[in-house]
Amino acid sequence: MTAYHRLPATLLSGLAASTGGRGASRALAEAQLSKHLLLIANLLRRWSGPAADRDRIVHALEAARAAASAEAARVLGSPLVGAWVAIVSRAVAQGRAERDDVAHLGAVAAVTCAAARVDTEMTVPVRDGAVALPGVGRLAVGEARHARVTSAGGTLTVDAGRGPVTVTGAADDGWQPVRTLVAGSGTVRAKLALDDVDPYRHGYHAPPAPRLSAAEFAHWQELFTEAWHLLTERVPYRAAEIAAGLRALVPLQGDGRSARSATIRHVFGVFGLTRPATAADFAVTLVHEYQHAKLSALLDLVQLSDPADERRYFAPWRTDARPLAGLLQGVYAFAGVADTWRALRGVPGVTDAAEQEFANARLQVAQSLATLEGSGALTPVGARFAAHLRHFTDALLAEPVPTAVARRAEQRQRQLHERWRAANAT
Structure with a gap:
């Protein structure tokens, strides 16, 4: 029997009221793990490489999940594994997948086994002179086409023909972890990967930044510590x-004019951004993009609007006409x-700006929500969702x-x- 993910009414109503809490974040993450596993299974069914490589991957993943299901799930449910499998699954469906992209599953399997302390050995592709291990790092190996990645006792080693190199947590010769x-403590501790090495971290409206210098990373850490303090x-x-739900950030290249951030619709738990100017901006960006992530993950489980509705609507944060689903996201x-911004009004040095931003944003929400409510294109679940959101907006x-x-x-x-x-006159 096939089991389907269903959000309890209490979690759905909590999400509709703009928050949701830890329980909703965990439920959404569990659903995303299932999606990743289904997509990986489909890739294995359509595998065009050597059957022995496919069988080795299947055995390794099954052994890891049996030995340490939580540890294996953390790797397989991670957002950049999700980004890879979404990108490759679309390419396979369109008949334009490259073999090395599909073969990246070997690296996923090796990292999963290491997390579960299961021994295995995988052949993985070399891309741009490096071996990429999702969530772990990248090792420069030169001109080799493939490398062997071994998991033994929870330790990863890479051999591209010049002898094995043990993967460690610290930067080393050719190794970029x-x-x-990290910020906070106890139940409000945050730990987010700042991933500037994964080859599948693209897909935003700005290119991913190259490897950050140690000084630049330290600047990110300082801002994040301050931003997290504001949120908590x-x-x-x-x-x-x-x-509970956000696991990684991808630094993007800036245009020198303004800060930018974006969430990819089909990838939960990560978003891309340029370095924010202030801690307050960082705090608001974390909330803004996680709102997008929650709603996108929810839309994998429920339909909130009629996909047949082709009308376009005014969204006060953009000059282009938006479909109903895009308006709902905004x-x-x-x-x-x-x-x-409402909560930040009492922060010294931020009060005046926060007051105006709060007034601007709540008016945008109120008027756009009225457009949603009057569209006649919300599903019954979508109408209930909008009703909870209306209660929150009225507050x-x-x-x-x-004045x-x-x-x-x-x-x-x-x-x-x-x-x-x-801009939209006809």
Whole structure:
């Protein structure tokens, strides 16, 4: 019998009210693990390489899951494994997959076995002169086409014809580990990979940044520590769900003009961003993009809007006309943004900016949510979702703000609508 993931009504209503908590984050992550496993199984069924390699991978994954299911699940459910399997599955379906991309599954299997302390040996491809081990790091090996990756007693070694190299946690000759941002303590401790080496970390509206210098990484860590303190002090319920579901960040190349961030629809637990200017901006970006991630993962489980609806709508955060699903994404993300700016109004040095950003964001959410509610294109579940979100939004609107701040928000909204109408005039 096939088992389907179903969110309990309480978790669904919690997510609809813009938060959801640790339980919802864990439930969404479990569903994503199942999706990854289904996609990996499909790749194995359509495997075009040597049958012995396929059989070795199947045996290794089964042994790892049997020996240490939680440790194996953490690797197989990781976001950059999800990014790889989504990219490759689309390529396979379109008949344009490259063999080395599919063969990356050998590296996934080796890392999974190491996490589960299962011994195995895999043949993996060399890309751009390096072997990539998902979630672990990248080793420069030169011009070899393939390498052997061995898991023994939980330790990984790589041999590309020049003798085995043991993978360690510290940077070494040719070895670039995935570094980790850490902040907080106890139940609100955050631990996020800052992955600047994985070959499948692309797909955002800006290219991924190359390897960060030690000084640049230290700057990220400093900002993250400050941002996490703001979240745990001001919006601890958001810090808790982010800690439970977000696992990695991908630094992006900036354009020199403004900060950028984005979440990929089919990949949960990671998003890309340029380094934020301030800790407050970092805190809001964490909430903003995790809102997108939660909703995208939820849409793998339930249908909230009618996919046949082809109309386009005004979204006050963009000048292009948006489909209903895109409008829903924006409403949900900016509900979290408004809530976070509301909480940051009392932070010294941030108060005035937070007050205006709160007023702007809540007005954007309220007007766009009204568009959703009046569209007639929400499913029954989507209508219930919108009703919970309306209750949350009304609470935001009930917060008093200075009259001048409210007027500036209203004027800004009118100007945005005028620009949108001009850009979309027929």
